[in-house]
Amino acid sequence: MSDFEETIRRLQSEKGVSGIIVVDVAGRVIHTTMDNDATQLHAAFLQQLTEKTKTTIRELDSSNDLTFLRLRTKKNEIMIAPDKDNVILVVKDLS
Numbered sequence: 314m315s316d317f318e319e320t321i322r323r324l325q326s327e328k329g330v331s332g333i334i335v336v337d338v339a340g341r342v343i344h345t346t347m348d349n350d351a352t353q354l355h356a357a358f359l360q361q362l363t364e365k366t367k368t369t370i371r372e373l374d375s376s377n378d379l380t381f382l383r384l385r386t387k388k389n390e391i392m393i394a395p396d397k398d399n400v401i402l403v404v405k406d407l408s
Contacts, residue, residue: 321346324403331389334402336360343399355391359402363393 332347340360345352367379382393390405
């Protein structure tokens with residue numbers, strides 16, 4: 314089993330995780346555990362949010378970069394982990 318598969322398996326086993334999406338830097342979905350509609354919706358909006366957040370961080374301090382973003386709503390927690398090749402999005406149900 315590859316490191317990638319092991320990471321996905323470990324994330325899926327966490328309590329409350331309802332979906333995992335991995336996108337490349339162009340926003341193309343590489344892997345998902347969600348249905349197609351939910352995947353497309355989450356991937357599009359969260360990719361935009363990640364890029365805007367990266368830009369904001371760099372404008373505040375050009376020597377800094379985004380390494381992890383965590384959003385919490387009334388229903389979900391969304392964790393975004395960008396790296397140079399991919400972005401991992403984890404959606405966790407809080408109910």
